[in-house]
Amino acid sequence: xxxxxxxxxxxxxxxxxxxxxxxxxxxxxxxxxxxxxxxxxxxxxxxxxxxxxxxxxxxxxxxxxxxxxxxxxxxxxxxxxxxxxxxxxxxxxxxxxxxxxxxxxxxxxxxxxxxxxxxxxxxxxxxxxxxxxxxxxxxxxxxxxxxxxxxxxxxxxxxxxxxxxxxxxxxxxxxxxxxxxxxxxxxxxxxxxxxxxxxxxxxxxxxxxxxxxxxxxxxxxxxxxxxxxxxxxxxxxxxxxxxxxxxxxxxxxxxxxxxxxxxxxxxxxxxxxxxxxxxxxxxxxxxxxxxxxxxxxxxxxxxxxxxxxxxxxxxxxxxxxxxxxxxxxxxxxxxxxxxxxxxxxxxxxxxxxxxxxxxxxxxxxxxxxxxxxxxxxxxxxxxxxxxxxxxxxxxxxxxxxxxxxxxxxxxxxxxxxxxxxxxxxxxxxxxxxxxxxxxxxxxxxxxxxxxxxxxxxxxxxxxxxxxxxxxxxxxxxxxxxxxxxxxxxxxxxxxxxxxxxxxxxxxxxxxxxxxxxxxxxxxxxxxxxxxxxxxxxxxxxxxxxxxxxxxxxxxxxxxxxxxxxxxxxxxxxxxxxxxxxxxxxxxxxxxxxxxxxxxxxxxx
DNA sequence: CTGTTAC
Numbered sequence: 001x002x003x004x005x006x007x008x009x010x011x012x013x014x015x016x017x018x019x020x021x022x023x024x025x026x027x028x029x030x031x032x033x034x035x036x037x038x039x040x041x042x043x044x045x046x047x048x049x050x051x052x053x054x055x056x057x058x059x060x061x062x063x064x065x066x067x068x069x070x071x072x073x074x075x076x077x078x079x080x081x082x083x084x085x086x087x088x089x090x091x092x093x094x095x096x097x098x099x100x101x102x103x104x105x106x107x108x109x110x111x112x113x114x115x116x117x118x119x120x121x122x123x124x125x126x127x128x129x130x131x132x133x134x135x136x137x138x139x140x141x142x143x144x145x146x147x148x149x150x151x152x153x154x155x156x157x158x159x160x161x162x163x164x165x166x167x168x169x170x171x172x173x174x175x176x177x178x179x180x181x182x183x184x185x186x187x188x189x190x191x192x193x194x195x196x197x198x199x200x201x202x203x204x205x206x207x208x209x210x211x212x213x214x215x216x217x218x219x220x221x222x223x224x225x226x227x228x229x230x231x232x233x234x235x236x237x238x239x240x241x242x243x244x245x246x247x248x249x250x251x252x253x254x255x256x257x258x259x260x261x262x263x264x265x266x267x268x269x270x271x272x273x274x275x276x277x278x279x280x281x282x283x284x285x286x287x288x289x290x291x292x293x294x295x296x297x298x299x300x301x302x303x304x305x306x307x308x309x310x311x312x313x314x315x316x317x318x319x320x321x322x323x324x325x326x327x328x329x330x331x332x333x334x335x336x337x338x339x340x341x342x343x344x345x346x347x348x349x350x351x352x353x354x355x356x357x358x359x360x361x362x363x364x365x366x367x368x369x370x371x372x373x374x375x376x377x378x379x380x381x382x383x384x385x386x387x388x389x390x391x392x393x394x395x396x397x398x399x400x401x402x403x404x405x406x407x408x409x410x411x412x413x414x415x416x417x418x419x420x421x422x423x424x425x426x427x428x429x430x431x432x433x434x435x436x437x438x439x440x441x442x443x444x445x446x447x448x449x450x451x452x453x454x455x456x457x458x459x460x461x462x463x464x465x466x467x468x469x470x471x472x473x474x475x476x477x478x479x480x481x482x483x484x485x486x487x488x489x490x491x492x493x494x495x496x497x498x499x500x501x502x503x504x505x506x507x508x509x510x511x512x513x514x515x516x517x518x519x520x521x522x523x524x525x526x527x528x529x530x531x532x533x534x535x536x537x538x539x540x541x542x543x544x545x546x547x548x549x550x551x552x553x554x555x556x557x558x559x560x561x562x563x564x565x566x567x568x569x570x571x572x573x574x575x576x577x578x579x580x581x582x583x584x585x586x587x588x589x590x591x592x593x594x595x596x597x598x599x600x601x602x603x604x
Numbered sequence: 605c606t607g608t609t610a611c
Contacts, residue, residue: 229608459608
């Protein structure tokens with residue numbers, strides 16, 4: 001019944017965004033045959049339930065008969081009869097009002113410093129023949145086009161507005177898996193479209209689903225929760241999710257620390273389907289009983305390996321396991337990252353049920369999209385060396401502007417000091433780190449994005465997830481201690497199939513990274529300096545047992561014999577979540593004898 | 605005092 005995206009696009013050469021005066025038809029139902037009674041009916045239900053004070057979670061496409069009585073009630077509420085107390089929040093604000101107020105998220109240009117053509121197009125050629133590996137039971141097949149998946153007319157419209165022509169590899173595989181309701185652990189290269197990969201199915205699921213009525217006023221009952229490790233990343237995900245859900249009736253709210261909580265509370269009170277948050281602020285909201293997780297149907301962890309490592313794990317466990325969130329199997333859980341160390345995979349399986357593991361070869365860091373250089377630089381020479389790089393780059397500037405350079409340092413003090421020094425030496429720089437106020441952080445990021453200060457000095461607060469267009473050069477002024485952090489840092493360039501440059505300053509202090517860095521560069525067909533190889537050979541292998549071969553950012557730990565040994569020898573509870581690995585690999589024909597110690601050969 | 609994450 002519903003039209004494909006392609007059909008709807010061609011049918012909508014006239015701007016479909018303009019509502020007609022007499023009978024407003026929401027975008028997700030436009031271009032349907034006008035005689036389609038179910039569409040009309042479901043629209044009425046959706047409109048009322050979504051809009052009327054969030055008194056219910058009825059959503060577009062709802063056809064279930066057991067809701068028909070309520071739907072009528074919603075309709076009358078929508079029509080202005082309303083007067084129904086006990087709604088989720090006491091504020092008025094009918095659906096039309098909410099709809100009118102919805103800001104068009106596609107009108108904000110971020111005053112791109114480069115041309116539109118360069119800024120929006122994804123270079124799909126760079127993603128041809130990406131190796132993809134899946135494991136788990138009954139893996140749904142990938143799709144080749146957005147038209148093959150019915151995300152609904154409104155979402156299709158937004159996909160078009162985003163200028164997405166076809167899904168990226170991680171989207172091609174992850175979206176059908178999530179739409180099938182499966183839990184997912186997805187490992188895909190930086191800059192390859194992971195946000196959309198988990199947002200689309202969530203939005204679509206909320207639009208199609210039928211959900212019970214939120215039980216209490218003044219408390220938010222989101223249906224989906226998206227957690228990320230930094231405030232800026234949560235903001236970015238929120239911005240993206242708003243685009244994808246524009247005019248769908250699905251409400252996205254963001255909550256993070258360092259910003260006044262009152263405004264966030266007000267937004268939550270207006271109703272929320274998808275809550276994007278950082279862990280600290282969410283815990284606060286949960287403790288204040290302003291948010292309940294009891295209606296969560298979708299849980300997504302972005303940068304999931306970071307979320308589950310030492311620094312965040314207790315908070316995540318509290319949120320996911322010790323509050324009122326439904327357990328695995330009841331909710332759908334999706335974990336995404338560019339890196340997924342096996343220890344973290346093992347931890348993560350606590351949160352998953354019968355999940356599918358998906359690995360997509362790392363375009364960003366394992367191909368030549370990012371040219372990686374390592375230079376031997378003593379601590380005392382780093383500043384002048386950086387100055388040389390920046391001078392050289394100044395002459396390469398595009399359109400008379402200096403190309404954007406992101407400089408990573410190890411400490412917050414170091415970031416302040418380097419920013420100051422750069423400014424004193426004629427290089428307009430900003431800095432971002434966790435000791436800055438949120439206002440300062442956001443200002444620095446904006447100033448960098450617009451090219452006003454084409455150099456940004458950052459701690460790892462900016463290492464993950466941030467999508468900053470036109471970063472031409474990432475400098476690891478101080479190398480991180482963990483190779484995965486390096487992968488994420490350099491992934492701030494070379495996004496959406498574009499090329500980038502990454503330069504690292506290496507010295508004796510980084511010896512422990514030598515081996516893994518050298519291996520990584522080799523896998524990515526980068527030139528490894530002879531001196532680095534000597535460092536690598538000399539040092540013990542401090543890095544992780546990474547990659548399992550050159551093609552993937554990680555391998556499903558369930559395939560690793562050493563973990564099976566661990567399971568049979570002792571704690572088996574990481575199988576307890578129902579991870580089913582008896583059969584069904586989509587590729588490879590691996591030995592299915594799981595749980596039998598030592599049967600499978602080592603993959604790494 | 606590697607960094608991130610609430611008031």
